[in-house]
Amino acid sequence: MSFSMEVKSELAKLQPKRVCCQRAEASAIIHMDGSLHILGNERFALDVSTENAAVARLLYKYLTDTFPLKVESIVRRSVLHKVNNYLIHIPDQPATGQVLNELGILDDHMVMAPGILQRVVKKDCCAVAYLRGAFLGGGFVSNPKSDYHFELTTDNAEFAEDLRDLVRRVGLNAKISTRKKNFAVYNYAVYIKDSEEILQYLALIGAYNALLQWEDERIVKEIRAQVNRLVNCDTANLNKVVNAAAEQIKDIEIVDSKLGLENLPNSLQEFAGVRVEYPYVSLKELGELFNPPLSKSAVYHRARRMSQLAKSLLKVSR
Structure with a gap:
């Protein structure tokens, strides 16, 4: 298991007690990993795909405990990469649109929100929960034995800018790197290179075991x-x-x-x-x-x- 997967497995065990923070965390995971299907007449379906079973279980729990939703969980096996892929599917149902609006995936006009709706991260506790969910959904942190690198990756430029601003809101110097994925598709990485700031991010979102391992490895490297x-x-x-x-x-x-x-x-x-x-x-x-x-x-x-x-x-x- 990679270091990033270890961090995500640790974070997935943390569940905020406040419902607003749970929704902020779920919103971030969906924004990072979700695919919204617009069926017309304010009818929607949603798929969220992840390779981390713990993240899939966490999102399923948030959606089923908080909302009156029918949610399907599907496990698929990648023949090429020989790993499991976990799909959380919300089919079209009367409550889907309202739930997606409450999660900040749809705005108040029932149109897909390209960035982060400020009402979702208005409270500081929700901002931290959102940053935790963003890492669970599309985060990467390098093994401290190698170079120091942390990033949150998305294919949405406006969302990447909002993520960068949210990271800066908590006092960390995040930047955006643009990478060409294929012909007309780009990925946007919100990244941090400074080891001290990476440690601060891990501490902020509650990855304390990973933080201690990172710090131990960093001290050994420096010695x-x-x-x-x-x-x-x-x-x-x-x-x-x-x-x-x-x-x-x-x-x-x-x-x-x-x-x-x-x-x-x-x-x-x-x-x-x-x-x-x-x-x-x-x-x-x-x-x-x-x-x-x-x-x-x-x-x-x-x-x-x-x-x-x-x-x-x-x-x-x-």
Whole structure:
């Protein structure tokens, strides 16, 4: 089961006590996953399709507990994807139009509402319930082990804009991405990329188990990234020390072959002896090996004098 499916299964177990919030949540699921059939003369039928059994059961309960409706639940098996698909079907019946109006699927003129009717999300508690239903119907959140990504996907541009505004209403920075589905059909993804804001969304809609799992994985990722940065930094510094030491030993060998170390000042003779004996230590560590110990800058000064001498001897020999 994907991480998104786990989150939806957790959320489907949460049922708001207020009827207004139940209707807001059901409205969002229908808007995300539903297909409205207009039969004429204010007669309607509705199909809501989902691959999550828990979401299907939740919507069925909302519709049958709250409204005097005949609702059919159908399980279909996808031969291509080898997964079950759950269809909630509301057939044409006297109460269908009124119920769809109360859910905000039809406006007060009994015309399909393309976006979110404000009366459905007027209360803050209903706005939160609607955002929970939107995720249940068409939400995706990436596994925290991979990149951070959260989105609500719909094929209705006006509805996507209303969803974005609703997410922003609760203080989160949502944006819209447009994707071409086929020739003339587009999908609109209301997305959040910031990991802290994704956590806030999950907390807001009540996905606390998913939130804790997300946070644990995020902490592990950040620790691993920090360790990798430190290892890479240490490796780079070690390579720098080794390369510098190799250059210094090369300079010592040139001076020894061209002039002889015994002809050097005592300070350079001492530097050459210690460096050759300890070829892989840093300048700071090298300075601690002198008697008396030298500072890093003093050792660097001797290494630079040795380098300049080696270069001048090479020029003369040419």
